Amino acid sequence: MxxxxxxxxxxxxxxxxxxxxxxxxxxxxxxxxxxxxxxxxxxxxxxxxxxxxxxxxxxxxxxxxxxxxxxxxxxxxxxxxxxxxxxxxxxxxxxxxxxxxxxxxxxxxxxxxxxxxxxxxxxxxxxxxxxxxxxxxxxxxxxxxxxxxxxxxxxxxxxxxxxxxxxxxxxxxxxxxxxxxxxxxxxCVVPPWRDGGQSQYIDRPLPADEGSTAATRDWALRRLGEPLDLAAMAAQARMSVRTFSRRFRAETGLSPRAWLIQQRIRHARHLLETTRLPVDQVAAESGLGTAASLRQHLNATIGVSPLAYRRTFSEGAPLP
Missing domain, CATH: 3.40.50.880 (Class I glutamine amidotransferase (GATase) domain)
Structure with a gap:
């Protein structure tokens, strides 16, 4: 132990x-x-x-x-x-x-x-x-x-x-x-993962007429496998790109693009751990595109390949 x-x-x-x-x-x-x-x-x-x-x-x-x-x-x-x-x-x-x-x-x-x-x-x-x-x-x-x-x-x-x-x-x-x-x-009744960094908690007054990006983040999380970009997220939030980007960073500590990549990598890791999906399908469903792209992002984030990650963390799922 x-x-x-x-x-x-x-x-x-x-x-x-x-x-x-x-x-x-x-x-x-x-x-x-x-x-x-x-x-x-x-x-x-x-x-x-x-x-x-x-x-x-x-x-x-x-x-x-x-x-x-x-x-x-x-x-x-x-x-x-x-x-x-x-x-x-x-x-x-x-x-x-x-x-x-x-x-x-x-x-x-x-x-x-x-x-x-x-x-x-x-x-x-x-x-x-x-x-x-x-x-x-x-x-x-x-x-x-x-x-x-x-x-x-x-x-x-x-x-x-x-x-x-x-x-x-x-x-x-x-x-x-x-x-x-x-x-x-x-x-423990806590979220398994919190988005962004502590910069979102630093006391920085924001204009009262700006809305939250939380609903858009939820919307994006349900569509990670779809082609999402900054313009689409800003449009969904009914904000200009500039306002959305500023508000998003204030709330999460990350740019919309960095946050989206983070969420896609996290979803890919979850799929590798809990499913038998081939690596290229994991890449597609997480929105990372190709197996090569997934491999690049995983190596940059945690230093291992998708197959090595699956061998370590999957619950007996056979390798594709």
Whole structure:
């Protein structure tokens, strides 16, 4: 069983702290649990929670040495958040993490990874409201505050709060396929995937007379296999192309074209996982056109071919 250890650093954000045990603890395949989740502190003392209470944890930092995945939730602890430093107990706890473990952070947990030097030279994200503070403390990190999460292989970071749900579902999907992630999402009554990035949540006033593009996004999702373009989507929304593009990016953090490609790739992955359709038909039904186009997009997105993806994630579907 895959060992997940959640490291609660003092002044931990309680919302973030509960996400990994809930999502990974819910994950099942053929009725079997896929992860064991334990929560520990940097020592054996209770941990203060930023919401004004104290949590008594079941484990000390020694369980970090057994982890396959370590998750660090958001924290207000002064060293990483204000000074770019780790105190002795926190540094010692991080030293216990195996070299081959996957490391994840939620929200301001990225400050801890930054202070440990684990993000130097890497792309990462954190809550958009603290992006400038992060840049000043950790200039060696390629910070992108416009995305919900960043998967940089063995180190993954998420934006604020609920983006931790997006990151954990992404890891479930990467580890065990969409169906496992979807079942966990349904159990927790959350969407299995959110569109766009956190830039859509930054406070930017928009003209009151502009309508939402949500209905058009729903309309497009039902027609991914059809020839859709910016003009058609704008016409369906009854907006000019310019207004539609501006509103769409404000609501999703993506251009209409980038969003459409993202949705088509996601649908193609779902078809590869859950059907026996030939690859060229998967490409056609997802709106990516040809098998060659699908292959190019999958390689660019996740680094594998359609057949390799199907071998890894399909539920016993024979290859075409």
């Amino acid at each position: 895959h060992e997940v250890v959640v490291l609660a650093v003092d002044e931990v954000v309680g919302y973030d702290l509960n996400i990994p045990p809930q999502l990974f603890g819910t994950a099942r395949k053929n009725g079997e649990r896929l992860y064991r989740v334990r929560v520990c502190g940097v020592d054996d003392r209770p941990v203060r929670v930023s919401a004004g209470y104290t949590a008594v944890l079941d484990h000390g930092p020694e369980v970090l040495a057994e982890a396959d995945t370590v998750v660090i939730p958001g924290t207000r602890v002064a060293g990483p958040r204000r000074h770019g430093t780790l105190d002795g107990p926190l540094a010692a706890a991080i030293e216990l993490i195996p070299a081959d473990a996957r490391i994840m952070s939620i929200c301001t947990g990225a400050f801890v990874l930054g202070a440990a030097g684990l993000l130097d030279g890497r792309r990462a994200t954190t809550h958009w409201a603290y992006a400038e503070e992060f840049r000043q403390l950790y200039p060696k990190v390629d910070l992108d505050e416009n995305v919900l999460f960043v998967d940089d292989g063995d180190v993954l970071t998420s934006a604020g709060l609920a983006a931790g749900v997006d990151l954990c579902l992404h890891v479930l999907r990467s580890d065990h396929g969409s169906e496992v992630a979807n079942v966990a999402a349904r159990h």
